[in-house]
Amino acid sequence: MGERGVTLTLPLTERELAVLGLVALVTVVSALVYALYPSIAGESVRKRPVWLSAIIAVAAPLFVLATIAAAVVLWTVAGGQGEADTPATGLGAGALIAALLGAPLVIWRSWVAHRTADVAEENHKTELFNKAIENLGAVRSVIVLSEGEDGTQTFREATEKNKEVRIGAILALTRLSRANDDIHVQVMKILSSYISENARIGQRRDDQDQIDSDVQEALTAIGGRTLRAHAIEGMESHRITLTDCDLSGANFSKLNLSGLNFLRCNFTRARFGFTKAKLAQFEDCKFNEASFFAGEFTNCYFGSCRFKDSMLRSTRIEESSFQHTSFLKVRLDSILLDGSRFFMCSIFESHLDWNMVGKEVSFYNCAFYISDIRSKTISASILSNSFGDASVRARDGAGEIVELPTHWPRFILPKYRFEGEWQKWVDSPETYDPTQAPGASNSS
Numbered sequence: 001m002g003e004r005g006v007t008l009t010l011p012l013t014e015r016e017l018a019v020l021g022l023v024a025l026v027t028v029v030s031a032l033v034y035a036l037y038p039s040i041a042g043e044s045v046r047k048r049p050v051w052l053s054a055i056i057a058v059a060a061p062l063f064v065l066a067t068i069a070a071a072v073v074l075w076t077v078a079g080g081q082g083e084a085d086t087p088a089t090g091l092g093a094g095a096l097i098a099a100l101l102g103a104p105l106v107i108w109r110s111w112v113a114h115r116t117a118d119v120a121e122e123n124h125k126t127e128l129f130n131k132a133i134e135n136l137g138a139v140r141s142v143i144v145l146s147e148g149e150d151g152t153q154t155f156r157e158a159t160e161k162n163k164e165v166r167i168g169a170i171l172a173l174t175r176l177s178r179a180n181d182d183i184h185v186q187v188m189k190i191l192s193s194y195i196s197e198n199a200r201i202g203q204r205r206d207d208q209d210q211i212d213s214d215v216q217e218a219l220t221a222i223g224g225r226t227l228r229a230h231a232i233e234g235m236e237s238h239r240i241t242l243t244d245c246d247l248s249g250a251n252f253s254k255l256n257l258s259g260l261n262f263l264r265c266n267f268t269r270a271r272f273g274f275t276k277a278k279l280a281q282f283e284d285c286k287f288n289e290a291s292f293f294a295g296e297f298t299n300c301y302f303g304s305c306r307f308k309d310s311m312l313r314s315t316r317i318e319e320s321s322f323q324h325t326s327f328l329k330v331r332l333d334s335i336l337l338d339g340s341r342f343f344m345c346s347i348f349e350s351h352l353d354w355n356m357v358g359k360e361v362s363f364y365n366c367a368f369y370i371s372d373i374r375s376k377t378i379s380a381s382i383l384s385n386s387f388g389d390a391s392v393r394a395r396d397g398a399g400e401i402v403e404l405p406t407h408w409p410r411f412i413l414p415k416y417r418f419e420g421e422w423q424k425w426v427d428s429p430e431t432y433d434p435t436q437a438p439g440a441s442n443s444s
Contacts, residue, residue, distance in 0.1 A: 099231070129176055135169035136194060138162040161198075170194075174221040177229070184229055185238045191218045192240050201246045201266060202293040209269070210249040219247070223255025230258060247262040270316075319359070337361040344426075346419075347371050366420045368392045369415070378402050387422045389413045 140162040147153050154420045170191065177187035199215045211219075222240060225233075233239070241261040248266050253273035261281045268288040275295040284304045292312040300320040308312060309326045312335055319339040330350040339359030345366045354361065360382065368388035376397030383394065383402075389409045394402040407429065417438050425432040 060256070068209035104250075119377070125176065125180065128172060132169040132176070133190070134174040135165050135172075136190075161212070161214065163212065163214045167217045170214065170217045170221055174224075177221075178226065181232055184232050185236050186231075188222065188233070188238070188240055190223055192242055194218050195222075195242055196245055199245045199247060201244050201264070204246050204248075211247060215247075216250060218256065219250055219252070222260070223252060223257060225256065233259060342366050343438050367418070369418055370412075373402075374399075380405055387425045389421075390419065407432055407434055409437045411437075413437060 021378050074095065096396075117366045138161070142158055142160050143155050144158050145153055146156055170388075173187050173190065185266045195218050198212065227407065239259055239261055241263065242265055243263040245262075245265045246297065247270060248268035250267070250270045252275045255275055257275060257277040257280045257327055259279055260277070262283065262285055264284045265282075266286050267290050268286060270287070270290045272290065272292040272295050274293070275297075277296070277300050278298045280297070281301045282303070282305055283301075286306050287310050288306070288308040290307070290310045292310070292315045294313075295315045297315070297317045297320055300317075302320070302322045302325050304323070305325045306328075307326065307330045310327075310330045311333075312331070313333045314335075314337040316338075317340050320341075322340070322342045322345050324343070325345045327347045327350050329348075332350070332352045332354065335352075335354045337354045338361070340361050342361070342363045343365060345363070346369070347366065348369045348371065350371045351374075352371060352399040355376055360377075363383065363386040368383075369389040371393075373383075373392065374396075378394055378396055378401050384405045384434040386405070387408065388404065389412055390404075391412045392404065392408075394404060396402055407425065407442060409421070420438050
């Protein structure tokens with residue numbers, strides 16, 4: 001039995017069917033062009049405002065369809081079919097032709113106006129940027145009283161930083177950076193260079209305890225970066241680095257220091273209240289009398305740093321690394337040290353109270369001397385890779401004494417002897433004998 005075909009009859013003329021096919025083809029082509037054009041045209045199209053792209057997306061297909069419809073109408077009018085030869089139809093066709101001819105001109109004028117506005121805005125931004133850069137070097141004249149070698153006093157004219165103008169310039173750069181992603185990294189480079197130039201170690205007067213207000217403002221601008229700004233720096237592989245800076249007395253409270261590099265910086269008496277830092281690096285920095293409170297330091301690195309008479313309270317230090325760092329007369333109260341690693345660190349005359357809720361903290365080749373250690377999770381195994389003597393008191397959360405590792409001398413070594421014994425143990429931990437330490441024969 002042969003197959004029977006099915007025939008569909010549409011209520012369309014050949015001309016109408018051709019028009020529908022043409023409309024469908026133009027629509028598909030327009031969609032493909034709109035989808036592929038930004039990647040082909042490049043940066044200029046990607047910078048186009050969203051509203052303008054939306055208008056073009058809607059107007060382009062409609063314009064094409066209108067052109068096809070006009071062609072059909074003109075075809076009908078020219079052929080004299082149906083009622084197309086009436087005066088009203090002819091007038092409508094003429095209006096349609098005029099509209100089609102004028103539409104590209106209207107769109108072109110709109111685009112030119114938009115480009116003109118863009119150029120004006122760019123020029124205004126450039127002017128503000130250049131003015132801010134100029135104001136970063138603002139100075140003012142002052143009259144100072146000087147005394148000569150013979151004791152005579154004279155007045156002379158000198159110049160000093162105009163801090164008010166400079167702070168205004170820093171604020172202007174900060175606003176420009178937040179409003180324009182393309183200059184963010186450039187602004188950060190300028191601000192970090194400004195700090196390095198105006199806060200060099202040895203530049204500050206002996207009687208000046210606090211950091212200059214303009215430098216503090218620049219630090220605040222860098223520490224106040226948004227998440228978007230951090231993402232931009234990551235995409236451009238840029239890390240802000242401050243080298244040989246005297247940041248003593250600076251206020252880093254509530255700032256975000258993530259991704260920053262500090263090399264040979266002085267943080268004496270600096271404040272780190274509620275400070276956050278992730279993947280920050282501190283190399284050969286000094287934290288004397290610095291205070292930390294309720295901060296969060298994650299995956300940070302502290303190499304060859306010095307903490308003296310410092311206070312760290314209720315601070316989270318997670319997955320961070322301390323190498324060759326010294327702690328002298330430091331109080332670490334209620335510190336969370338999940339997964340942090342201490343290597344070749346000295347903890348002398350300090351109080352260490354920490355907790356862990358995740359990964360264990362490690363003290364590899366570290367030394368404890370005349371220190372009080374307390375933790376709910378402390379054990380002899382945590383201290384087994386470190387060195388100390390009988391001057392150390394280790395207690396658990398209930399206040400019970402924790403047994404010290406067997407390789408620790410059971411007496412108090414003089415400080416000048418302690419570091420030598422520590423090095424002996426580091427060099428050969430398997431053969432080190434605490435009973436052979438100087439003074440062992442006198443202990444009982």
